[in-house]
Amino acid sequence: MSRFKVEVLVTPRPGLLDPQGKAIHHALSSLGYDAVEDVRVGKAIYLEVAAATPEDARERAEEMCRKLLANPVTEDFRITAAEADGAAP
C-alpha cells in the first residue's frame, strides 16, 4: 500500500448557470481584464488515500465522487492521483 494525494476538481456542468463565475467575470471586467471571455467556479477537494496503485486510488475517488463529492445533476469532476511522497498535486 502506498499513500496517494488525490485531487478532485468539481465543476459546474457546461451550460449550467454559474452565478459565482458570472460575478467574478464582472469583477475582472471592471478591473480592465477585457480578454476574459468566461469564468466558471468549481471546487478542489484534496484526499490522501491508501491504495496499491494510482489507478486504484483514482477508482476509489471516482466512486466517492459519484456517491458524495459531486452532484451528477449539476456537476462534473476530474481526478488526478500522485504518490504522496512524490510531486504534490
Next chain:
Amino acid sequence: MKIAIITFPGSNCDQDCHRSVELAGGSPRYVWHRETSLGGADAVIVPGGFAHGDYLRPGAIARFSPIMDAVTAFGEEGGLVVGICNGFQVLCEAGMLPGALLRNESLSFQSHHCRLRVERTGTAFTSGYRERQVLGMPLSHADGNYYADAGTLAVLEDEHRVLFRYCDVQGNASADANPNGSLNNIAGIVNARGNVLGMMPHPDRAIEAVLGSVDGLPLFESLVGTVAREEVA
C-alpha cells in the same frame, strides 16, 4: 396521525414543523437523524435548517444520515414525505425528487416574504387550497435556485408536478417575482407518484396570525387530513 419530523444536527425549523402539525390536528414526534426507524409514523417531514452545516452541498451529507434509508423506503412505499427548504435540498440529494437546488442567482441569502401560486389542488398536500390561490409565506435560503435538465423539466410540467410557483400579488409568475432564479419560477414539486413534496418557502413559518400569515396551515391540514382518510379507508 403520527408525523415524524426528522432532526439533523443543524436543523432549525423542526420546532416550527412540530407546532404546525399540532395546530393541524396531528401528533408530531421528533426523530433524531441517527435513528434507523420512523417508529410507525404515518407521514414524514424533513424540516429546514442547515443539516450537517450544509458542508459540501446542502443536503449532500444529510442524505447519508442513518434515518434516510427509512425515509427513502417510506417514500418508495407511497408514504407521504414533505421536505421544506433544507428538507427539499435533502430530498433532491437523496434522489427522492428530481433536480437540484443551486446557489441563488443573486448570490445573496434571501430572507423575506414571498408569494406562491397554487398550481394544483386536490393533492395530499394542497387539498386545503383553491386552484391558483396566491399564498404569502416567508422564504429563507441561499440555495433555492431550482434546476433540472430540459427533459426533466418538461416531464415535471407535463405531469403537473409543479405544485407551487413564485408569483406576484396578482398571481403572475413573472421574472420579477422569482426570488432565486428557479427555472419556471418553481417553488415546490412532487415526485412522479405524488407522495413526496419538496418546497423552498416555509409554510411552517406561516401558521399563526402573529407570524404575519396563516397561509401555510392548510398544507399541514391537507397532510393530516390525507393521513386520517387513509387510516379510515
